Structure formats: C-alpha cells, structure tokens
Amino acid sequence: SGELYCSLPKPRNVHFESINMKNILHWSAPEGTGDGVLYKVKYSVYGVGKWIRKPECRNINRTWCDLSSETSDYEEQYYASVKAFLNGMCSDWMETTRFNPLTDTKIDPPMVSVSSTEKSISIILTAPEKWKRSSEGESVSLLQVYPGLQYNVSVLNKKTKKRWFFSISNNTLVVPWLEPGTAYCVSAQIHVTTPLLHSGFSKEYCIATLKDKTA
Amino acid sequence: TAGNKIFHFGSCRISMSVTEIRSGFTAIKANIQARDPVRTLSILSYPHSLHKVKSSDRCCITHHLFNFYVDKVFKHCKTEDSYVNRKISSIANSFLSVKRKLGQCHEQKKCMCGQESTEKFNQILANYEGLNVTSAAIKSLGELDILLDWVE
Numbered sequence: 359s360g361e362l363y364c365s366l367p368k369p370r371n372v373h374f375e376s377i378n379m380k381n382i383l384h385w386s387a388p389e390g391t392g393d394g395v396l397y398k399v400k401y402s403v404y405g406v407g408k409w410i411r412k413p414e415c416r417n418i419n420r421t422w423c424d425l426s427s428e429t430s431d432y433e434e435q436y437y438a439s440v441k442a443f444l445n446g447m448c449s450d451w452m453e454t455t456r457f458n459p460l461t462d463t464k465i466d467p468p469m470v471s472v473s474s475t476e477k478s479i480s481i482i483l484t485a486p487e488k489w490k491r492s493s494e495g496e497s498v499s500l501l502q503v504y505p506g507l508q509y510n511v512s513v514l515n516k517k518t519k520k521r522w523f524f525s526i527s528n529n530t531l532v533v534p535w536l537e538p539g540t541a542y543c544v545s546a547q548i549h550v551t552t553p554l555l556h557s558g559f560s561k562e563y564c565i566a567t568l569k570d571k572t573a
Numbered sequence: 574t575a576g577n578k579i580f581h582f583g584s585c586r587i588s589m590s591v592t593e594i595r596s597g598f599t600a601i602k603a604n605i606q607a608r609d610p611v612r613t614l615s616i617l618s619y620p621h622s623l624h625k626v627k628s629s630d631r632c633c634i635t636h637h638l639f640n641f642y643v644d645k646v647f648k649h650c651k652t653e654d655s656y657v658n659r660k661i662s663s664i665a666n667s668f669l670s671v672k673r674k675l676g677q678c679h680e681q682k683k684c685m686c687g688q689e690s691t692e693k694f695n696q697i698l699a700n701y702e703g704l705n706v707t708s709a710a711i712k713s714l715g716e717l718d719i720l721l722d723w724v725e
Contacts, residue, residue, distance in 0.1 A: 506725075
C-alpha cells in the first residue's frame with residue numbers, strides 16, 4: 359500500500375466501548391506523540407478471512423470510530439485495528455481483543471413510569487432499544503436480544519425511609535397496601551442472567567399516593 | 574448448583590450450570606483468545622454459524638459438541654498459568670456432567686441426529702483437524718462463548 363517504513367509507535371489501548379450495542383472503537387495516541395497524528399481503521403469478522411477498511415475513519419485525527427453498523431450482527435464476533443501516521447512515518451497496526459457484542463456491551467437502565475392511587479403505585483418499565491442505523495430503522499428492544507432479561511426494582515417510602523426490592527420478569531409492577539398521601543421513590547435496574555449483564559439503577563422517580571378521601 | 578437452568582431440546586430436558594460455566598470462561602477469555610492468532614478461521618462458525626442449525630437438530634449438535642469439548646478440547650488446553658488451568662478444569666467438569674445427561678437423552682432416543690447435524694458436526698471436526706492439536710484446542714476453547722450464546 360505504498361506505506362513507508364513503520365517506525366512510529368503503535369496506537370495504545372485500542373478497544374470497543376459499547377452501550378446498548380452502539381459499538382465505538384476507541385484508542386489513545388502513540389506514546390510520545392503530540393498533535394498532528396492521523397489514523398486509519400479496519401475491522402474483521404472473526405473466522406472470516408479479510409480485513410475491511412472503514413472509509414469514514416481514514417486519515418482522521420480523532421481517537422474514536424463508530425463501528426456500530428459494521429458490528430451490528432451480534433451473532434458474530436469481531437476484531438478492529440488502528441494504524442497511525444505522523445510526518446510521513448507510520449505505525450504498525452494495533453488490534454483489539456476479540457469483541458463479542460452480545461456479552462461485551464453495557465446496558466442502560468430501563469425507563470420507568472409511575473402512577474398512583476390512594477394505596478398503591480403502578481410501575482411500568484421499558485428496556486432500552488438496541489442501537490439502530492437510523493431513527494426510521496426497525497426498533498429492537500434489548501428484551502428481544504436477551505430473552506432472560508429481568509428487572510430489579512427498588513421502592514422507597516420517603517417518610518419512613520423503608521425500602522423494598524422486587525425482581526420481576528415482566529415489565530409492570532403494582533405495589534399495594536401503601537400509605538395514602540405519602541411520597542414513594544422508584545428506581546429500577548436491568549439484570550440478565552446469561553450472559554451475566556446488568557445495568558446501573560435508573561434515577562429515582564418519585565410520586566405521592568393520593569390522600570385518603572375518608573380521612 | 575448456582576445458576577442451574579433447565580434447557581429443552583425437544584423432549585430432552587437437562588439442567589445446566591450455565592452461569593458457572595460463563596463466569597469461568599469470562600475469567601479466562603482474554604487470556605485464551607490472546608493465544609489464538611488465527612483470525613481467519615473459526616472452528617464452530619465456519620462456514621456457517623451455529624445459529625443456522627435447525628431446531629430439530631439442536632439436541633444432536635449439542636450432544637456432539639459437549640462430547641467434542643470433553644474428548645478433544647479441554648485435555649489439550651494445558652497452560653503455564655495455574656489459575657487458567659483451574660478455570661479450564663472447572664469448566665470441563667461442568668461439561669462432563671452435561672455430556673452425561675445428553676448421553677442419557679441419546680440412549681432414550683430423545684436426541685436423534687439428522688443429516689444436517691451430522692454434516693455440521695463433521696465440518697466442525699474438519700475445522701479442528703485443519704490445525705495442530707494444541708492450536709485447535711485453544712481456538713475451540715476461545716470460542717466457548719459462541720457455543721454458550723447459541724445454546725442459550
């Protein structure tokens with residue numbers, strides 16, 4: 359490819375950062391280099407013979423490259439590699455470890471919506487969607503990707519500071535026998551048993567039960 | 574044991590400690606895969622992914638694969654790292670128990686092999702025999718998540 363003798367140090371820490379299967383390749387500049395370094399990126403499907411260049415990440419000076427589209431089939435595994443150029447010099451390619459989108463992605467917390475009656479609160483949880491090419495593209499919930507997906511739900515009585523935890527498989531929960539006119543705060547987390555994955559807890563969503571009309 | 578899950582392969586039902594196997598593999602995945610420099614060949618996925626196997630053939634392929642890992646893979650995966658070796662033997666023990674259960678299903682005629690599963694398994698064996706034993710065993714071990722992702 360007409361490249362010069364490659365004496366530049368390699369890019370460092372080349373790795374995928376993945377959230378909801380939005381798979382971004384990240385790396386650090388070669389040791390001892392300041393500004394002006396350019397990069398190019400290639401990727402390959404594990405078990406398939408060829409490396410594929412990513413044109414949108416050719417001669418770039420940023421240290422990341424979005425490979426979500428190229429790695430969207432989560433039944434496959436991938437490698438990616440980065441090469442650096444500076445002042446006519448180049449580096450060797452620096453590769454990631456094998457990337458498995460199914461097990462190596464992080465999952466966002468679920469969306470939480472709450473409503474209340476006098477003595478109960480109802481909670482509806484929505485799992486995040488898998489990354490998709492465009493907003494018009496077909497939405498795939500992570501629930502479809504991980505059939506064993508469950509929700510851990512925390513409910514806090516703001517007055518007594520008492521907290522309950524629930525683990526549910528479906529996405530709705532009604533918490534009965536609560537105190538009227540009292541504020542409760544709900545937070546939820548996604549938990550997948552195999553492969554073992556879990557999101558952080560969502561922020562708290564607080565709501566008050568209705569006042570007791572008979573009181 | 575922790576994380577036992579019941580798997581249904583047609584009329585063959587077996588419990589498998591998937592979480593235990595997964596966590597064992599996750600602990601050594603980077604180490605084992607780093608020992609496999611061949612990016613261009615997959616033992617389990619070449620030329621076709623396991624996901625292409627018909628559901629009627631799933632039991633037979635799973636039975637073949639657990640036998641394959643017990644008989645041809647784990648024993649050739651000795652490393653210089655005692656931690657890795659311990660994890661490998663723990664995974665091997667889990668596989669051994671699943672292999673026995675699948676064997677019982679096979680004996681009870683609940684795990685029949687069709688032509689497709691036989692062809693697919695022969696392809697896997699051909700991929701394995703295309704490399705020297707140690708490289709083939711390490712590559713196969715490094716593909717354990719491919720097997721687990723498919724089984725689940």
